[in-house]
Every structure is written in C-alpha cells, then in structure tokens.
Amino acid sequence: MLDRTRTTLSDGTTIDDLINIETREVQLRAISDPELYDIEMRKVFGKTWLLLGHESEIPNPGDFITRLMGSDPVLITRQKDGSIRVMLNVCPHRGMRVCTADAGNAKVHTCIYHGWAFKNDGDFIGAPVAGEKMHGDILPKEKLGLTQARSHLYGGLIFATWNLEGPSFDEFLGEMKWYYDMLFCRTDKGLEALGPPQRFTIKANWKTACEQSASDGFHTLTLHRWLGEFAKFGDGDLTTSMYGTEVSSLQGHSLRCMPVANKFKQAAGFRDGNLTLEEKLAIVPPPGITKEMLPELIRNLSPEQLGLLVDSPPQVGGMFPNVLIAFIYVPQPDGEIIGLTSLHTYIPKGPDELEFCNYILAEKDAPEEHKQKALQFAVRMLGTSGMVEQDDSDTWPHITQTAKGAAARNITMKYQAVCTTPPRPDWPGPALVYEGFTKDDTQWNWWLAYRELMNAPA
Amino acid sequence: MTMNAVIPTDVSVASDAPFRPNRVPVGSPAYNEITEFLYEEAWLLDEIRLAEWVARLDVDLRYTCPVRQTRPLHQHAQSIVRTVMHFDETYASIRGRVGRITDTRSAWAEDPPSRTRRLVTNILVDSTDDPDEFEVKSYLLCSRSRFEETNLLFLSCVRHDLLRRYDDGIKLARREIIVDQTVLGFPNLAIFL
Numbered sequence: 088m089l090d091r092t093r094t095t096l097s098d099g100t101t102i103d104d105l106i107n108i109e110t111r112e113v114q115l116r117a118i119s120d121p122e123l124y125d126i127e128m129r130k131v132f133g134k135t136w137l138l139l140g141h142e143s144e145i146p147n148p149g150d151f152i153t154r155l156m157g158s159d160p161v162l163i164t165r166q167k168d169g170s171i172r173v174m175l176n177v178c179p180h181r182g183m184r185v186c187t188a189d190a191g192n193a194k195v196h197t198c199i200y201h202g203w204a205f206k207n208d209g210d211f212i213g214a215p216v217a218g219e220k221m222h223g224d225i226l227p228k229e230k231l232g233l234t235q236a237r238s239h240l241y242g243g244l245i246f247a248t249w250n251l252e253g254p255s256f257d258e259f260l261g262e263m264k265w266y267y268d269m270l271f272c273r274t275d276k277g278l279e280a281l282g283p284p285q286r287f288t289i290k291a292n293w294k295t296a297c298e299q300s301a302s303d304g305f306h307t308l309t310l311h312r313w314l315g316e317f318a319k320f321g322d323g324d325l326t327t328s329m330y331g332t333e334v335s336s337l338q339g340h341s342l343r344c345m346p347v348a349n350k351f352k353q354a355a356g357f358r359d360g361n362l363t364l365e366e367k368l369a370i371v372p373p374p375g376i377t378k379e380m381l382p383e384l385i386r387n388l389s390p391e392q393l394g395l396l397v398d399s400p401p402q403v404g405g406m407f408p409n410v411l412i413a414f415i416y417v418p419q420p421d422g423e424i425i426g427l428t429s430l431h432t433y434i435p436k437g438p439d440e441l442e443f444c445n446y447i448l449a450e451k452d453a454p455e456e457h458k459q460k461a462l463q464f465a466v467r468m469l470g471t472s473g474m475v476e477q478d479d480s481d482t483w484p485h486i487t488q489t490a491k492g493a494a495a496r497n498i499t500m501k502y503q504a505v506c507t508t509p510p511r512p513d514w515p516g517p518a519l520v521y522e523g524f525t526k527d528d529t530q531w532n533w534w535l536a537y538r539e540l541m542n543a544p545a
Numbered sequence: 546m547t548m549n550a551v552i553p554t555d556v557s558v559a560s561d562a563p564f565r566p567n568r569v570p571v572g573s574p575a576y577n578e579i580t581e582f583l584y585e586e587a588w589l590l591d592e593i594r595l596a597e598w599v600a601r602l603d604v605d606l607r608y609t610c611p612v613r614q615t616r617p618l619h620q621h622a623q624s625i626v627r628t629v630m631h632f633d634e635t636y637a638s639i640r641g642r643v644g645r646i647t648d649t650r651s652a653w654a655e656d657p658p659s660r661t662r663r664l665v666t667n668i669l670v671d672s673t674d675d676p677d678e679f680e681v682k683s684y685l686l687c688s689r690s691r692f693e694e695t696n697l698l699f700l701s702c703v704r705h706d707l708l709r710r711y712d713d714g715i716k717l718a719r720r721e722i723i724v725d726q727t728v729l730g731f732p733n734l735a736i737f738l
Contacts, residue, residue, distance in 0.1 A: 462628070
C-alpha cells in the first residue's frame with residue numbers, strides 16, 4: 088500500500104529511499120534533483136522560519152531592506168511603532184516586484200508598473216486615477232495589500248515564515264534555544280549588523296553548503312588544512328581543537344562548543360577550575376565579547392550558560408535549514424586574539440546555484456575599535472574573499488555536478504561516524520549532546536530534519 | 546521634459562570627482578609609464594607571479610572593494626557601501642593572502658588555479674600636488690575559467706588607484722575596486738583585481 092502522505096518522485100522514489108535511516112546514508116541524487124528542488128521550495132522554504140537580516144539594518148521608521156525568503160523576494164520594513172513587517176515584494180496587481188531598491192526609507196511603496204501604492208505595512212492605498220478604479224470592485228481594498236509573512240525578532244535577528252499556523256519561533260529552536268541564547272541574547276543591547284551583507288553566487292545546490300553548516304568538523308582538517316600549515320595562524324595541529332562537545336537537535340540545529348583550553352596555551356589554566364570568570368575573560372574572552380561586558384553576561388545568562396560560554400563557547404554551527412553561525416577566534420602573530428561574528432544564509436537559486444549571503448555583526452556595546460577589527464578580520468577570513476571560506480566554494484559545485492552522474496547519483500553520502508562517548512555527567516545544557524572528537528551526528532540530524540519536512544503533508 | 550535634463554546634484558560616487566584640470570595627457574611619457582605598470586601588473590597576476598606583484602605594492606597600501614547595492618538614481622552615491630566590503634586590506638594582510646597561496650600546499654580555492662585574463666582599459670591619469678603621485682582610474686574586465694566549465698565567469702569594475710613613482714619604478718599605494726555587481730558572479734575573491 089502506498090502511504091499517501093509520503094512524498095514520492097515521479098519515478099516512484101520516496102524520500103525514505105533517498106535517506107536511509109538504518110545505515111545513515113543519503114543518496115547523492117538527493118543533492119541536485121530538480122524535482123526534489125521544487126518540493127523543497129514548498130515544504131522546506133515555504134514552511135520553516137528563515138533568517139532575513141538584523142533589525143539594526145533598519146533602525147528608523149520607514150526604513151526598509153529587500154531580501155530573498157527562499158525563492159520569494161520580500162520587503163522588510165520598520166513601522167512607526169518600532170515593529171517590523173515582512174511581506175511579499177510582489178504586486179498583487181500583475182506580479183511586478185514592488186520595491187526595486189536593496190535598501191532605503193519610504194512611507195509609501197509604489198509599483199512602477201501600473202502605480203499601485205502600498206503603505207509600508209503593506210496595506211493597499213490605491214491606484215492612479217482613483218475614480219476609474221483600476222482595482223475594480225470585485226475585491227475589497229483590504230484584500231489587495233502585500234501578502235504578509237509571519238515574522239519574529241530574536242536577539243535582533245529578523246526571522247519570518249510563510250507557515251502562519253505552524254510552530255512558534257521558540258518551538259522551532261526547541262532545546263537548542265538554550266545555546267543560541269548564549270550567542271544572540273547575552274548582552275543588554277545585543278548584536279548589530281556592521282553593514283549590509285556580502286552577496287555572491289556559487290554554482291552549487293543549497294544543501295551542499297547547508298549540510299556542512301550543520302557542524303561538519305572533519306572538513307576543517309583537510310579542506311582548511313592551510314590553517315595548520317600556515318605558521319602565522321596556528322601551531323600546526325588542528326586536531327586538538329576538534330575535541331569538544333557538539334550539541335544538536337532533531338530540528339536540524341547544531342553548534343560546536345570548543346574548549347578554550349584546547350585552543351590556546353594561555354588558557355590552559357581554565358582546566359583546573361581555580362580561575363574566576365573575570366580572570367578567564369581577561370585571558371581569552373568568548374568571541375565577540377570584551378571583559379567589560381561581564382556584568383551584562385551575568386544579567387542575561389544563567390550561571391550554567393555563562394560558565395559554558397566562557398569555558399567552551401559555541402564557535403561554529405548552523406540553524407536549519409540554511410544558516411551558518413560563526414563566532415570564531417582569529418589569533419594574531421603578536422598574541423592578540425580577535426573574536427569575530429558572522430552569519431551566512433545560503434539562499435537556493437535553482438537546483439544548481441546558491442547565493443552566499445554573509446552578515447558581519449558585533450556586539451552593539453563593543454568599543455568602536457573592537458568592531459572595526461572584527462569587521463576587517465571577518466572580511467579577511469570569511470565570505471567573499473575570506474581565506475577560510477574561499478576553499479569551500481570549489482567543493483560544493485563539484486558535488487552538485489557529480490550528483491548528476493548515471494552511476495554517481497546512486498552512490499551514497501555517508502554519515503556513519505557516530506559518537507559513542509556518553510555526555511559528561513556535569514554537562515549543564517539540554518538537547519542532544521555529543522562529547523569528544525567531532526563526528527557526523529549533527530549533520531545526520533540535519534538530514535533527519537530535512538526528511539521530516541519533506542515527508543510532511545503539503 | 547527637455548532633452549538636457551540635469552542630473553541631480555546629490556549624485557556623488559567615487560568616480561564623480563570633477564575632471565581635473567591637471568590631467569596627464571593620454572600618450573604623454575608619464576601616462577605611458579603608468580599604463581605599462583598596469584599592463585605588467587595584469588600580466589603578473591594572470592601568470593600567478595604573486596611575489597613579483599607584491600614587490601610592486603607600497604608598504605602603506607590600502608586595498609578595498611566596497612559592496613554595491615541597488616539604489617534609485619537620486620541615491621546613487623549610496624550604491625557604494627564602505628562598511629562591509631569584499632576586500633579590506635593592508636600591505637600586511639595582502640602579504641598574508643599571498644603567503645597562504647605560496648607557502649602552503651592546501652590553498653584549494655586557487656589550487657588548481659583559475660585561468661584568468663585581466664583586460665585593463667580606459668586609463669585616465671591625474672597628477673597630484675606631489676609630483677611623484679598619480680591618481681589613476683582604469684576599467685578592468687576579469688574573466689575566469691575553472692576546471693572544465695566552458696562559460697567564462699566575468700567581473701567588471703573600475704579601479705581608483707594612487708600610484709607612487711620611485712627611482713626603481715612605480716608602486717601601488719591605494720586601490721579602491723568599484724565592482725558592478727551587487728551579487729558577485731564569482732564564487733569567491735581568491736584572486737586579486
């Protein structure tokens with residue numbers, strides 16, 4: 088009997104055929120199948136919460152930015168009352184993009200095609216030659232506004248979903264919220280975007296980047312091997328920093344918490360438990376934090392969260408479906424350690440292309456000099472010209488192409504490095520906890536979340 | 546509507562500085578020297594002779610590539626974003642980037658290297674108060690081919706340079722690269738422009 092709710096491709100292949108739960112394998116075909124892509128747009132990008140920017144990009148009433156929400160253009164506006172709206176940037180008259188700028192300030196958005204005008208909350212104002220009623224009178228004006236998405240601000244980050252009745256944002260984060268709060272909700276004023284995002288195109292399917300963003304530790308050892316080879320950036324051995332704790336959930340979210348003591352000689356004393364929080368922050372603070380922020384951290388985090396943030400901060404990870412999170416250290420030759428903060432969204436642009444959208448952020452309360460350094464080093468290490476991430480951008484297109492081969496499409500990607508170490512008894516946080524050397528569990532959980540959404544009824 | 550519509554006065558971009566009276570004429574000895582420097586630079590970069598390229602950079606180098614945004618005409622200046630940029634470099638950081646390529650065996654983004662062609666045109670040179678410093682505009686069309694991809698990738702830009710003349714040749718002291726794309730068609734900037 089065919090399970091009617093199960094997603095099936097035209098050749099009879101099901102999602103469960105592509106993702107083998109027993110053996111933790113994914114058929115390579117799943118990477119760039121065009122039929123699958125159409126389903127993903129509806130069932131993944133049409134349903135989950137998606138990161139669209141940071142509210143600091145639109146500080147004043149009337150400010151707007153335009154972004155892509157999956158394959159849909161959206162207009163994001165700041166209202167008079169300070170709230171934020173996210174709406175489809177598509178004219179309900181003939182489908183023209185209403186706002187054609189990337190950013191700006193406007194009370195009214197007027198479509199340049201036939202002149203339909205909308206308030207910045209999306210309400211339809213009217214069309215030219217009002218007496219002649221271009222919009223007719225079959226539909227009331229209230230039905231002619233821009234389609235509204237459901238939006239949510241989290242630590243100043245703008246999220247939205249088309250799933251109006253679906254899970255709340257907190258339900259979407261689930262148990263992982265405890266860890267994300269350590270990054271996004273730890274200071275009084277929170278993060279700010281240091282500018283608009285870098286944007287560039289990679290000829291690769293979005294999933295190649297996104298399954299990696301689910302805390303792939305192993306690739307660092309090989310793809311980013313130069314970090315160890317190049318004396319300027321380390322002591323030659325990347326392996327020690329692969330020990331730590333990975334946390335994840337069946338919603339596909341994950342973070343890698345890496346002990347500061349494993350990474351930096353000057354932090355060796357973190358291990359013996361005699362240092363105060365003040366002393367630790369003076370030696371190596373969590374990425375993006377300065378020691379002056381300690382009172383804020385104490386106000387905003389629980390003692391358990393704060394202890395973990397200082398000893399073993401989450402440094403890389405992802406948020407399902409398409410966000411990479413980087414709160415990383417860049418050690419300098421003179422001993423200074425610069426912490427930087429960046430978020431990427433990998434926006435699907437067809438089965439074989441993605442847009443890499445790189446936001447660089449800093450704590451609003453950080454000194455200006457700290458922000459400028461964080462910004463410069465983020466540009467040098469991550470994103471468009473980033474010396475770390477430029478190496479990723481060749482890998483993903485190759486995988487996207489190999490996945491099309493008559494033979495290769497049937498081989499599988501393997502996620503069979505399984506954590507067998509039990510969590511430390513004193514581990515303070517919730518969710519699924521994987522102790523020890525990096526393994527594949529977090530990435531496998533990403534695929535499980537994908538499978539769940541793809542199999543859900545439309 | 547008259548045909549000679551006036552461009553709004555608040556349009557201001559890096560390239561809008563009024564044409565200077567101190568133009569170094571096309572074809573003059575100084576112009577030719579600078580043109581040759583830019584042609585040789587393109588050659589060194591296309592041939593991946595990076596150490597020789599670095600030798601032509603001055604130690605106070607600023608090398609930047611702003612992000613571009615789509616803005617209406619009357620906000621054209623704001624189409625150039627100098628907060629978050631694609632490159633934000635100094636002499637030391639450029640040397641670090643080159644060192645990653647020359648001193649490791651794992652700079653995969655350009656190993657195997659792209660086949661590139663830097664076409665430099667529309668060179669305009671202005672003299673400055675310092676007789677050995679020149680402000681130079683040049684257009685660059687950079688084509689890039691990787692692996693068996695038959696469609697070339699392109700990046701077009703104007704470069705605003707400050708070139709400094711020494712006894713042993715010219716050095717690049719400042720370069721601002723104004724790209725034409727808001728979303729770059731290159732998968733990275735692992736090459737120099």
